[in-house]
């Protein structure tokens with residue numbers, strides 16, 4: 230299987246990056262390959278809602294999404310990894326997600342989606358639950374398979390010291 234993994238955290242060595250690294254190790258252990266994208270360093274303009282993509286079949290904006298669209302098209306699996314920011318995904322992830330509006334939605338049919346989230350507030354925490362519900366609804370709308378959601382509180386233990394969370398992410402990656 231081929232994946233595209235989207236790191237929405239600005240912190241390359243943070244909690245979310247650690248969780249994603251473990252997931253990708255699991256995926257690699259089963260021979261899966263793909264591309265990881267550090268969204269924070271990408272130039273992605275906000276969707277302007279002009280709807281030109283719906284008439285002309287492509288987005289009129291010219292930025293790094295031009296290279297990311299084909300990676301999304303080719304992927305069997307989309308992995309979103311992000312920290313919860315204000316009960317939602319961070320802007321980096323949202324900019325990317327909004328721009329998928331320009332794609333032919335037929336491309337998404339049957340693709341798998343994994344959601345990896347970290348957050349500071351102890352459980353029960355409505356932030357990750359709201360994010361999970363959004364992505365479940367997106368998957369239903371796009372006819373994608375919502376495969377798994379791993380949400381880890383980093384507030385008490387940093388993720389890289391949380392063996393249980395890292396193991397769970399590894400196994401999810403191996404389950405692609």
Ligand SMILES: Cc1cc2nc3c(=O)[nH]c(=O)nc-3n(C[C@H](O)[C@H](O)[C@H](O)COP(=O)(O)O)c2cc1C
Nearest residue numbers: 238243244245312313314315316347348349350383
């Ligand atoms: C701007 C901002 C907003 C945040 N909002 C929330 C929130 O709504 N709920 C929560 O539990 N944690 C929140 N946090 C904490 C982060 O989600 C948490 O520390 C996360 O593990 C950071 O991931 P990272 O190490 O990959 O940056 C927020 C942190 C920042 C910087």
